[in-house]
Amino acid sequence: MAHEHKLEIFRGLWKFKSNIQKIWGVLAFLTFITLIEVGLGIYKPEMFMHTWMTPFEGGFLATLGNIFFSPLIYMKPLNFIFIVLTIVKAYYITWDFMHMRDETKALRRMVVWTGVFLICYLVFILLQEAGYIEGVYTNGYIKRDF
Amino acid sequence: MNTTVATTGTEGKTWGGGTDPLKASYGKMMMWFFIVSDALTFSAFLAAYGFSRFKFIDSWPIADEVFTHVPFFHGNYPMIYVAFMTFVLIMSSVTMVLAVDAGHHMNQKKVTWYMFLTVIGGLIFVGSQAWEWNTFIKGEYGAVKTKGGNILQFGEYVNEDGEQKFKRVAIADFAKAAHGDRVQHESKNGLWYETEGALPEYTIDEVYNGLAAHENVLIRNQIINDEGEKTVLTRAESLKQLKANGTLVVHGANLKVNEYGSPLFADFFFFITGFHGFHVFSGVVINIIIFFNVIIGTYERRKNYEMVEKVGLYWHFVDLVWVFVFTFFYLV
Numbered sequence: 070m071a072h073e074h075k076l077e078i079f080r081g082l083w084k085f086k087s088n089i090q091k092i093w094g095v096l097a098f099l100t101f102i103t104l105i106e107v108g109l110g111i112y113k114p115e116m117f118m119h120t121w122m123t124p125f126e127g128g129f130l131a132t133l134g135n136i137f138f139s140p141l142i143y144m145k146p147l148n149f150i151f152i153v154l155t156i157v158k159a160y161y162i163t164w165d166f167m168h169m170r171d172e173t174k175a176l177r178r179m180v181v182w183t184g185v186f187l188i189c190y191l192v193f194i195l196l197q198e199a200g201y202i203e204g205v206y207t208n209g210y211i212k213r214d215f
Numbered sequence: 216m217n218t219t220v221a222t223t224g225t226e227g228k229t230w231g232g233g234t235d236p237l238k239a240s241y242g243k244m245m246m247w248f249f250i251v252s253d254a255l256t257f258s259a260f261l262a263a264y265g266f267s268r269f270k271f272i273d274s275w276p277i278a279d280e281v282f283t284h285v286p287f288f289h290g291n292y293p294m295i296y297v298a299f300m301t302f303v304l305i306m307s308s309v310t311m312v313l314a315v316d317a318g319h320h321m322n323q324k325k326v327t328w329y330m331f332l333t334v335i336g337g338l339i340f341v342g343s344q345a346w347e348w349n350t351f352i353k354g355e356y357g358a359v360k361t362k363g364g365n366i367l368q369f370g371e372y373v374n375e376d377g378e379q380k381f382k383r384v385a386i387a388d389f390a391k392a393a394h395g396d397r398v399q400h401e402s403k404n405g406l407w408y409e410t411e412g413a414l415p416e417y418t419i420d421e422v423y424n425g426l427a428a429h430e431n432v433l434i435r436n437q438i439i440n441d442e443g444e445k446t447v448l449t450r451a452e453s454l455k456q457l458k459a460n461g462t463l464v465v466h467g468a469n470l471k472v473n474e475y476g477s478p479l480f481a482d483f484f485f486f487i488t489g490f491h492g493f494h495v496f497s498g499v500v501i502n503i504i505i506f507f508n509v510i511i512g513t514y515e516r517r518k519n520y521e522m523v524e525k526v527g528l529y530w531h532f533v534d535l536v537w538v539f540v541f542t543f544f545y546l547v
Binding site for chain 2: 096100103107118155163165167173180184187195
């Protein structure tokens with residue numbers, strides 16, 4: 070059985086001579102990202118602890134802007150960085166360890182897009198509703214503390 | 216009658232049969248489909264976790280303060296052990312993919328060796344998780360639950376490098392044990408149709424007397440302030456709240472109470488890491504089966520090691536899920 074592997078990552082910036090070398094290279098990269106995550110998680114640099122943008126005020130365009138920039142407006146930059154790094158890690162685990170890089174484009178899309186769309190939908194619904202309930206708890210007349 | 220045999224003229228084309236659609240074998244493709252559906256299950260769990268967390272966004276426990284233990288070491292090391300667990304799992308993913316690669320080269324010895332290492336990695340991970348559960352269930356400082364179901368924790372300000380820092384104090388270190396006249400109600404010594412669980416180590420009165428006697432101990436509630444820290448009450452307020460609202464001394468975490476904060480945090484912790492741990496466990500079992508199959512030469516006779524590749528996919532998926540659990544439970 071012939072097994073062709075694509076031996077480059079980062080769009081060809083890092084090329085490997087053999088599949089085994091590529092595996093170790095990807096491990097080094099994943100370890101590096103995990104170390105960054107743990108470092109940030111322990112030290113929590115002050116600059117990442119407060120949001121960088123405040124919500125836009127005004128009409129329709131402001132609302133659109135708030136939706137468009139929502140990760141920066143409603144999320145601490147630190148958490149945003151964590152989520153981005155996680156997705157980067159997930160990409161390299163799937164693409165190189167699970168050999169998604171070597172599958173056909175159709176199989177790749179079938180697996181990835183199905184997941185991405187359904188998960189986005191799920192996350193949106195749940196977080197949206199939880200935000201609403203939090204509002205009821207905070208602004209309503211429900212006695213919470215003590 | 217040749218005409219009854221249909222020749223469609225599509226033989227060898229993608230949908231004519233005899234070829235693998237998407238150039239993937241049946242088994243591998245089904246494994247991919249299973250992984251997609253399992254990924255949806257896990258993302259539903261994590262989204263539900265997000266739901267509960269958003270609901271109580273201003274009083275959710277801070278993971279850094281909960282998971283601070285490392286086996287065989289005393290002290291405060293947030294994240295370190297989970298980072299180690301993450302690394303173990305990624306490492307076992309690497310040995311798995313090396314096993315797959317050795318399988319492509321039909322190298323039975325190497326596949327055996329790498330499968331063995333993968334199983335060991337998986338066992339270390341499951342063991343670590345068991346240890347983490349144990350530590351979490353046992354708890355550390357203890358806390359008091361209020362009538363409203365909130366958690367009051369204790370601590371004092373100490374000077375550390377010229378900085379005032381709030382350090383937690385264990386209930387056992389300041390509570391004044393009194394002669395309790397309250398004994399556990401069992402069916403044999405009271406109402407025969409009723410029984411109750413073990414009594415907490417201290418009663419609220421004992422904790423209150425201890426607090427009153429220790430001038431510097433303060434209460435911290437769960438509300439997160441602007442600095443991202445839990446609110447510390449004043450001395451007078453501490454005494455007042457404990458007296459008026461304390462109902463139960465809590466030590467550790469279970470499905471009903473959680474000394475670290477919202478019980479939902481413990482519920483989701485047990486549920487999600489438990490479900491993931493179960494995946495790792497079944498992965499280890501499957502890996503062991505494949506390991507023995509490799510040893511007895513099943514795949515040598517079959518002349519391909521695709522089975523290793525298929526369990527490999529599953530094993531990497533377990534790693535993939537952990538990457539997300541790690542982020543959303545411990546980091547974010």
